Amino acid sequence: MIPPRALLYFFVGTFWLAACTADDRAGTRIPPLPKTDATQRREAALKLLSNLAARNPSAPDIFYQRARLYLETAQPEKALNDITRAIELKTGVGNYFQVKALALRELGKVPEALEAAQQVEILEAGTPELYVLLGDLYQQAGQYAPARQYLNRAVQATPFNGEALYFQALVTAKTGDTTTALNQFRRALGLNPGYVATYQQLASIHNALNDPAIARQFSDRGLKRFPNDATLHFQRGLSLQKLAQPDSALMSYQRA
Numbered sequence: 001m002i003p004p005r006a007l008l009y010f011f012v013g014t015f016w017l018a019a020c021t022a023d024d025r026a027g028t029r030i031p032p033l034p035k036t037d038a039t040q041r042r043e044a045a046l047k048l049l050s051n052l053a054a055r056n057p058s059a060p061d062i063f064y065q066r067a068r069l070y071l072e073t074a075q076p077e078k079a080l081n082d083i084t085r086a087i088e089l090k091t092g093v094g095n096y097f098q099v100k101a102l103a104l105r106e107l108g109k110v111p112e113a114l115e116a117a118q119q120v121e122i123l124e125a126g127t128p129e130l131y132v133l134l135g136d137l138y139q140q141a142g143q144y145a146p147a148r149q150y151l152n153r154a155v156q157a158t159p160f161n162g163e164a165l166y167f168q169a170l171v172t173a174k175t176g177d178t179t180t181a182l183n184q185f186r187r188a189l190g191l192n193p194g195y196v197a198t199y200q201q202l203a204s205i206h207n208a209l210n211d212p213a214i215a216r217q218f219s220d221r222g223l224k225r226f227p228n229d230a231t232l233h234f235q236r237g238l239s240l241q242k243l244a245q246p247d248s249a250l251m252s253y254q255r256a
Contacts, residue, residue: 042072042073046070049065049066050066059089060087060089060090060096063086064082064096067082067086067099070082076106077103079102079103080103080104083096083099083100094119094120094123097116097120098129098133101114101133102133110137110141111141117133117134117137127157128153131153132154132167134146135150135151135154135171144174144175148168162191162195162198163188163192165188166192166195166197168184168188169184169185169188169201173201173205178205182202185201185205186202193225196222199221199222199232200235202215202218203218203232203236206218207239210242212238212239212243213239213243215235216236216240219233233252234253234256237249237250237251240252
């Protein structure tokens with residue numbers, strides 16, 4: 001059995017680099033490694049963790065760390081299985097419930113994700129990341145008052161948090177203030193140009209406002225970073241259709 005402290009040192013060293021290549025949600029961070037290298041490192045880490053889990057089936061941190069990597073590689077079902085195992089082995093750890101909430105959110109299980117996120121707040125002091133998660137889950141549940149409260153806390157703690165500003169804008173848009181929402185989305189995009197959902201929302205809103213030229217600009221900007229995003233291709237097609245360019249619109253719809 002590997003001693004827990006040795007495992008901790010292993011995880012700190014192994015996953016520091018993986019954390020640096022996570023979803024581009026911070027305004028200042030270490031630039032990611034080339035995609036191929038990052039993918040290879042994650043695959044190697046997953047293989048190593050799987051070997052460790054087989055030899056240490058009662059070590060919850062192994063399952064927690066593997067769950068985090070499964071989330072990074074868009075495998076939320078596997079992440080949920082691992083983090084559920086970690087919680088069974090060791091209850092009362094806030095980080096475990098936060099990963100569970102993230103996995104459930106990816107699976108579209110909002111009520112269960114919200115319950116897990118609330119458990120984190122009970123177990124540990126709140127963090128900006130947790131406040132953003134709670135804000136998003138509350139807005140998905142249509143509970144806009146608590147969503148605003150948590151997102152305001154996140155922005156107060158980290159004023160240049162582009163993800164928090166994005167969800168603030170989303171709540172503003174859903175509650176009918178389109179003009180303010182557009183300004184908020186633009187600010188969020190300036191702080192975090194690597195968040196695809198912001199381009200999607202800006203293109204969608206401008207198309208809905210019958211401003212296809214501006215909508216197309218945001219679709220094009222987003223597609224430079226995310227060339228395979230179906231939503232952006234669809235919004236671009238809608239813009240081109242409104243601009244009376246049916247052949248180009250059809251190509252975008254086909255890509256979508």
